Amino acid sequence: MAETLEQFHARSINDREGFWAEQARLIDWNEPFRQVLDYSRPPFARWFVGGTTNLCHNAVDRHLASLGDKPALIYVSTETGAERTWTFAELHREVMRMAAIMQAHGVGRGDRVLIYMPMIAEAVFAILACARIGAIHSVVFGGFASNSLAARIDDATPKMLISADAGSRAGKIIEYKPLIERALGMCAHQPDKVLMVDRHLAAFEPVPGRDLDYATEREAHIDAEIPVTWLESNEVSYTLYTSGTTGKPKGVQRDVGGYAVALAASMAHIFDGRPGETYFATSDIGWVVGHSYIIYGPLIAGMATIVYEGTPVRPDAGILWQLVEKYRVTVMFSAPTAIRVLKKQDSAWLTKYDTSSLRSLFLAGEPLDEPTARWIAEGLGRQVIDNYWQTETGWPILSVAHAIENTPVRHGSPGKVLYGYDVRLLHEQTGEEVGANEKGVITIVPPLPPGCMQTVWGDDARFVSTYFESIPGRMVYSTFDWGLRDEDGYYFILGRTDDVINVAGHRLGTREIEESISSHPAVAECAVVGVADSLKGQVAVAFAVLKDPDAHAQPDRKLALEGEIMAVVDKSLGAVARPARVHLVTALPKTRSGKVLRRSIQALCEDRDPGDLTTIEEPATLDQIRDALGR
Ligand code: ATP
Numbered sequence: 001m002a003e004t005l006e007q008f009h010a011r012s013i014n015d016r017e018g019f020w021a022e023q024a025r026l027i028d029w030n031e032p033f034r035q036v037l038d039y040s041r042p043p044f045a046r047w048f049v050g051g052t053t054n055l056c057h058n059a060v061d062r063h064l065a066s067l068g069d070k071p072a073l074i075y076v077s078t079e080t081g082a083e084r085t086w087t088f089a090e091l092h093r094e095v096m097r098m099a100a101i102m103q104a105h106g107v108g109r110g111d112r113v114l115i116y117m118p119m120i121a122e123a124v125f126a127i128l129a130c131a132r133i134g135a136i137h138s139v140v141f142g143g144f145a146s147n148s149l150a151a152r153i154d155d156a157t158p159k160m161l162i163s164a165d166a167g168s169r170a171g172k173i174i175e176y177k178p179l180i181e182r183a184l185g186m187c188a189h190q191p192d193k194v195l196m197v198d199r200h201l202a203a204f205e206p207v208p209g210r211d212l213d214y215a216t217e218r219e220a221h222i223d224a225e226i227p228v229t230w231l232e233s234n235e236v237s238y239t240l241y242t243s244g245t246t247g248k249p250k251g252v253q254r255d256v257g258g259y260a261v262a263l264a265a266s267m268a269h270i271f272d273g274r275p276g277e278t279y280f281a282t283s284d285i286g287w288v289v290g291h292s293y294i295i296y297g298p299l300i301a302g303m304a305t306i307v308y309e310g311t312p313v314r315p316d317a318g319i320l321w322q323l324v325e326k327y328r329v330t331v332m333f334s335a336p337t338a339i340r341v342l343k344k345q346d347s348a349w350l351t352k353y354d355t356s357s358l359r360s361l362f363l364a365g366e367p368l369d370e371p372t373a374r375w376i377a378e379g380l381g382r383q384v385i386d387n388y389w390q391t392e393t394g395w396p397i398l399s400v401a402h403a404i405e406n407t408p409v410r411h412g413s414p415g416k417v418l419y420g421y422d423v424r425l426l427h428e429q430t431g432e433e434v435g436a437n438e439k440g441v442i443t444i445v446p447p448l449p450p451g452c453m454q455t456v457w458g459d460d461a462r463f464v465s466t467y468f469e470s471i472p473g474r475m476v477y478s479t480f481d482w483g484l485r486d487e488d489g490y491y492f493i494l495g496r497t498d499d500v501i502n503v504a505g506h507r508l509g510t511r512e513i514e515e516s517i518s519s520h521p522a523v524a525e526c527a528v529v530g531v532a533d534s535l536k537g538q539v540a541v542a543f544a545v546l547k548d549p550d551a552h553a554q555p556d557r558k559l560a561l562e563g564e565i566m567a568v569v570d571k572s573l574g575a576v577a578r579p580a581r582v583h584l585v586t587a588l589p590k591t592r593s594g595k596v597l598r599r600s601i602q603a604l605c606e607d608r609d610p611g612d613l614t615t616i617e618e619p620a621t622l623d624q625i626r627d628a629l630g631r
């Protein structure tokens with residue numbers, strides 16, 4: 001009889017080494033590992049010790065015999081109109097050319113390459129080329145401000161920087177070269193070479209002796225044959241920063257073998273993607289979803305992956321589904337924020353195209369409120385699967401694993417605990433485990449499973465102190481998120497540990513209030529923060545975005561809605577949770593990865609400095625908050 005998810009999970013914890021040795025067969029090894037897990041230096045885990053493998057080999061070369069002439073990379077830009085497919089054989093050639101360029105300019109095993117690029121195929125070639133030769137890639141979200149780029153350059157100390165003349169977003173050209181030059185002007189470290197892909201979107205002046213032109217270099221290495229460099233499983237594959245939603249971004253470092261195995265396993269068990277099919281993740285290569293589920297995961301599984309430069313609403317709100325139809329996408333991955341953008345549009349777009357190829361739409365990155373989950377699931381008539389994880393873990397912690405067991409999804413819950421993770425909900429102060437339906441900090445008993453971060457890049461002490469020392473008396477990994485588990489094992493995310501507010505002695509998760517407000521049919525999305533109050537300690541203050549943008553011009557309607565929203569909260573959570581104010585705005589401040597910057601909103605509400613804003617998407621949204629507050 002087939003295993004249940006619960007049995008599968010139990011085996012992954014009780015027979016950790018046996019379980020992961022079995023999963024390790026999903027990828028190719030050049031030399032077998034001697035030891036599944038070395039946990040002699042807690043909390044540092046070393047997986048598949050002594051084994052040699054390569055991420056690029058597993059993503060590309062391994063498929064050449066069976067899938068060589070099948071699509072591997074499908075590039076679509078609604079910004080430039082470009083659309084092109086590379087087969088696995090063609091992708092292999094391009095990656096070898098890129099690897100040859102790197103090697104010719106002195107980049108070798110263990111050297112860092114900083115990739116600051118828009119969503120173009122060359123970014124994928126560059127990432128895979130690094131993996132191929134054992135160089136460590138550090139991707140910085142394209143278009144980030146110079147100061148964030150500079151900090152990451154100094155942290156990674158790359159030999160080479162790879163970039164492009166420009167990115168484009170919603171029709172607006174973002175010139176990269178001036179941002180790079182400004183960043184390098186601030187840096188202590190200078191890369192030897194800057195490789196520039198010229199898209200002919202913005203003119204720029206190359207720096208003689210330092211800047212290289214990709215087209216010229218590619219021509220020079222057109223016939224290059226660069227074999228993969230076999231790496232020990234625990235060598236470093238890449239570094240990547242967290243989104244910076246709660247503070248200063250943390251530099252996550254990942255290995256080679258553990259990551260490859262974790263992704264292969266997740267594709268098989270959770271995403272259920274099969275060779276020859278097409279995967280479409282709408283994220284960006286600058287985020288962990290881009291690393292795990294635009295590039296490595298789908299390719300390791302032998303799937304074609306769509307790399308999309310564009311927004312969900314251009315040229316119209318049907319574009320994502322048009323691509324699903326055209327490329328017969330079977331597995332899709334997006335973020336709640338993208339779905340909320342679509343929710344403001346006509347839902348007829350959801351049925352305009354044939355999306356019957358789609359088995360599941362996975363959503364992650366932020367709490368997926370029940371109304372939004374239901375809207376998209378019903379509108380598309382496809383299965384919508386929430387999944388909860390972090391840059392640090394690299395792959396889902398909570399979800400369902402339909403290739404193991406057909407666990408029903410429950411909208412509003414990201415699902416159950418997945419194999420590999422020994423998740424415990426702990427009381428913040430006592431460190432005791434909480435019972436069913438009780439709120440606790442979501443923690444993971446180490447060792448963390450394969451694929452999770454090895455350490456903070458260059459700072460083992462920070463890894464331990466940041467993640468493993470927050471719960472008194474227990475060395476557990478903290479996610480810094482609140483959660484709750486019901487009797488059936490379904491989890492609910494109740495917000496960040498720093499998002500809990502205390503109103504006259506009652507501890508409330510801002511997320512619960514947000515969920516309640518989102519259930520009002522006029523609300524597209526909202527953010528709730530706790531604001532210091534001399535009488536009650538803290539009060540909740542809400543900022544809501546309406547589905548109907550015209551409502552903002554109607555003061556009576558606005559006033560009525562504020563009252564209705566408060567009434568909704570009263571009814572579902574009680575008057576204690578009722579926001580002291582409901583401000584209606586047209587947009588919320590978010591990180592570039594689509595996460596609401598609650599800490600900045602809260603700071604403005606308390607008349608403080610909004611803090612580190614290097615990852616903010618639209619600084620003007622903060623002005624709306626200031627206006628609403630009358631500042
Ligand atoms: P930083 O750690 O720098 O403050 P961040 O936590 O936003 O930024 P990410 O690693 O991109 O950086 O995001 C992980 C976080 O996103 C999780 O800890 C959780 O708070 C939230 N999250 C991710 N997926 C979900 C989900 N399905 N439901 C609820 N929250 C989610």
Ligand code: MG
Pocket residue numbers: 242246390
């Ligand atoms: Mg985080």
